[in-house]
Amino acid sequence: MLFEEWWGPWAEEIEEKTNGMVKPEIYPFGALGYSPTQQLVLLEAGVLDASDVLCGWSTGHFPDLGVLDLPALFRTSKECTEALETTWHIWQREFPKRFGAYPIMYYAHEEQVFVSTKKLTSLDDAKGQKMRTFAALQDAILETVGATGVYISYGEQYAAMQRGVVDGACTGAVSHLKMKHYEVSDYVWYGTGMAGFAATITAVSERQWSKLPDDVKLVILGVSEKYRKMSLEMGDRWLTGALNELEGHGMTVTRATDEDYQEIRRLAEEEVWPEWSAEHSGTMGRALLAAILEAQK
Numbered sequence: 019m020l021f022e023e024w025w026g027p028w029a030e031e032i033e034e035k036t037n038g039m040v041k042p043e044i045y046p047f048g049a050l051g052y053s054p055t056q057q058l059v060l061l062e063a064g065v066l067d068a069s070d071v072l073c074g075w076s077t078g079h080f081p082d083l084g085v086l087d088l089p090a091l092f093r094t095s096k097e098c099t100e101a102l103e104t105t106w107h108i109w110q111r112e113f114p115k116r117f118g119a120y121p122i123m124y125y126a127h128e129e130q131v132f133v134s135t136k137k138l139t140s141l142d143d144a145k146g147q148k149m150r151t152f153a154a155l156q157d158a159i160l161e162t163v164g165a166t167g168v169y170i171s172y173g174e175q176y177a178a179m180q181r182g183v184v185d186g187a188c189t190g191a192v193s194h195l196k197m198k199h200y201e202v203s204d205y206v207w208y209g210t211g212m213a214g215f216a217a218t219i220t221a222v223s224e225r226q227w228s229k230l231p232d233d234v235k236l237v238i239l240g241v242s243e244k245y246r247k248m249s250l251e252m253g254d255r256w257l258t259g260a261l262n263e264l265e266g267h268g269m270t271v272t273r274a275t276d277e278d279y280q281e282i283r284r285l286a287e288e289e290v291w292p293e294w295s296a297e298h299s300g301t302m303g304r305a306l307l308a309a310i311l312e313a314q315k
Contacts, residue, residue: 023252024125028245035237040230042068055079061119061223068222071119074153074214082303087214089159089290090283091310095253098126098215103246104313105306109219112302119221123242125249128257130156130213131206133194133264134186135179138205139272141281150175150187155290156213162285163212179203188213191260200267208261209273210282215253 029042047054047070057069058076077084085091092098102109102124113121137143145164151157157167170178175187179202186203187194194206220242227235265271274282295307 024245024249028241031241031244032238035241036234039234040238058083058117058119058221061221062117064118064223064225066223067226068220071219071221073217073219074155077153081297082301082306084153084155084294085303085306085310086217087153087155088294088307089155089213089286090211090279091286091291092215093209093211093279095126095128095215095257096250098217099124099250099253101310101313102126102217102219105309108302108305108309112305113219113221114224116302117221118224120224120227121219121221122239123220123246125218125220125246126253127216127218128191128253128260129208129211129215130188131191131194131208131257132186132188132210132213133179133199133203133269134205134207135182135203136185136205138186138207139270140275141278144207147185148183150178150184150189151213152188153214155294156188158290158293159212159282159286162289163282175199176202190216191257191264195260195263200264200269204269206261206264206269206271207274208257208271210279212282212286 025044029044033041052060054072055075055078057066058071059079060066061069061071073083074087086098086101092101106124109121109124113119132138132144132149134147134149136147138147141163148166148168149160150170151160151167152169152172160167168184170184170187172189175189176197176199178184179187179199186205187199191206191208194200230238261271295304
């Protein structure tokens with residue numbers, strides 16, 4: 019879906035408008051033999067010419083990039099994308115200095131949502147459940163609301179629910195659909211903002227960027243800006259489509275009530291965000307969070 023709607027057309031337009039001088043070759047994460055969690059490190063080292071950087075996946079090396087995955091900071095993919103737009107000047111200023119890579123584009127995926135084998139239609143239902151997670155911030159907010167996060171790899175979610183290792187799992191709604199989690203779970207709970215939106219920055223290594231003529235850079239930036247604007251509705255559209263299909267497979271799909279979301283946000287603000295700020299936020303992380311919260315007033 020991402021390649022057909024996004025990367026394929028983007029690459030074709032870049033090649034056309036640079037008269038073939040730049041021909042982007044797109045590879046899925048892992049196809050070149052590198053872990054998705056290493057993309058920013060590899061960009062910094064000049065091993066990759068360009069890459070998507072999923073901020074949440076990069077927190078092992080650069081914890082303050084997890085700011086966009088702070089629980090309940092956003093409720094929709096559109097809100098997350100708008101925050102990327104609001105803070106884009108910070109990314110453009112700090113990325114080259116800190117990572118040796120120039121950011122050209124951003125987008126947010128669909129919400130990372132919860133499915134469960136047990137009833138899951140409210141915050142009260144979540145209490146006591148064991149959920150597959152893939153990030154420390156997800157573990158933190160689940161603990162705060164009375165649930166438990168269990169790290170399980172992406173490919174093992176189906177079997178873990180099937181065998182009762184966990185009650186449910188957290189990943190993107192499209193992934194739940196593609197991995198047929200509707201065969202081993204009955205409930206979908208979304209609209210909590212608890213697990214983020216896989217915010218992504220596309221960046222080019224400074225080594226490669228510096229070699230390009232200025233007019234070619236302008237073409238790439240112009241095309242990328244077009245796709246940035248297209249991304250505003252993309253994640254939420256993917257979410258709606260996936261949820262409709264999951265419901266068609268017999269799952270009970272429930273959006274968190276406004277009251278539940280506000281309670282989750284209150285708990286996150288009081289217990290999760292301060293700990294993250296104290297332990298992990300570097301200068302860039304603090305600047306990003308301050309700008310996002312100012313824009314939300």
